[in-house]
Amino acid sequence: MVSHKCVEEFSLQFPANARAPRSARKRRSFKEEEISENDRTCAIDLLATVAENLLSESEGDHCLVTQIHSVKEEFPVEEKPATLPDVGPYQGSMSPCGFSSVINGKVEIEAEGFSNSGAVVLDARPNGVGSLGGGSITSRTKVPSMGAAAASRGALDDVNMFSRDDDENFSGYICPRVTKKSPRSVPRVGDRRIRKILASRHWKGGSRHSEAKSWRSYYLHHQRSYPIKKRKYFEHISDSVSDDYRLRSKMQRGSRTVTTMKGPGASFVSSDSHVRLRIKSFRVPELFVEIPETATVGSLKRMVMEAVSTLLSDGHRVGLMVQGKKVRDDNKTLHQTGISQDNTHLDSLDFSLEPSSEAPHLLSSNPLGHVCEELPICHASDMDTVFKSEHDLALYPSHSFDKETATDVSKALVPAAAALTELSPQPPRHKSKQQQQQQQTAQRRMRRPFSVTEVEALVQAVEKLGTGRWRDVKHSAFEDADHRTYVDLKDKWKTLVHTAKISPQQRRGEPVPQELLNRVLNAHGYWSQQHMETTLALPKPESVLLL
């Protein structure tokens, strides 16, 4: 039989092509992924050691990869955080609006249902791998209970939310990711950052030899190069800490006021209950900055500022969860959502920073906290390019770098710059629906060439699953690569098949090993055949059954 021959050629067992019903395609359960606390701790210690080594290693390099866990700024309790102290020369010159205006602007724009001015506080822990505490951050939050859009930004009906410093451990505000079924309550913080440190090391190793290649492929390459078992551990870590920067707020009993509202033709009185939220802080995901040792401190600060600004303006939004359930309907009132002063479960209210679109978050850290398919790293050279083009500033000596990368980065950052402009508070103009749609449709995703390792993973998955189950391929091999949709995988396979058929001279981009291309061809042939047989052979047995 042909198929049998194919199996032999592949030297791997193709599964029976029976496709399980979708209901049967269950996800891996938590128990499968569970790792004992001991193991985890050991591994974390191990990773911490690696992280330390990394620090000492970096001294010999031309470029320092500075991991900025986050940046912490504290706002005075009594003052409105109108400005941030000491943002350096960056403020006002590099960006259309200052940092604080980014925050405020962002918040005000989102004031539709939830105002949160000045509550974005970043928490800085440069290298403290183990320290989880000290997260007490003072912030002031306004949460109008209802009709926030109508409430002016002043402080009409807003309830001033304030928090006090206390000694609560920061980890207490971290709740497990809920998308994976039952939420675990084991708080973990350090492992995620350690993972990233590890990752940065790998990335660095790659860049040393080839500056021209994009860091994306490097990280992926190295990460995927781990043996399966270790990789699984990575995945587990990523699962458990994916919402590192999720925060939990506690609601306190608020004052009850009676408001008279007048409508056209009708008036009514509603008892307008207020709820009080106390938001400890927003943790901003980690940022990575690569900068030459010869760069000035000021330029470093500027890059950090840019990274933070971009993070906050490139499409992140505030997510809300009530008792583990995501609240998606922004039009619901708090009361309808269950956020009322009478609610007895007010402690299970979670906010999170999450990406609101496919907008590239180049300078930000992985917002979903999945396995870092990519580690956004802020290259000095890239920044240079952007600033040159956007602001005609030449603060850095020119760097030579991969043309394609530079282009992509520019493309990626320009929208961010535009976003900054939009957040500028002076003219409170609103985007028309047309403008919004234009922006949405005009958004083209950043180009992300598949690395060899990704191709390898894709080939392997297709060999196993076939060419018609891209959703399964995605989930089996690219579960954590959020930027790879199943359509992307399908498209890549298409081009791979094409690539395999043309002569090596005609191929472009990072060369795919011939061995892989052969497998592509083989698998393509096998599954094509399989398709033919199933489409032709299926009707027969059925007709037999009917007879």
Next chain:
DNA sequence: TTTAGGG
């Protein structure tokens, strides 16, 4: 939402 294909 997922597949399948053309653009």
Next chain:
DNA sequence: CCCTAAA
């Protein structure tokens, strides 16, 4: 990568 018809 995007867009979309079709399932």
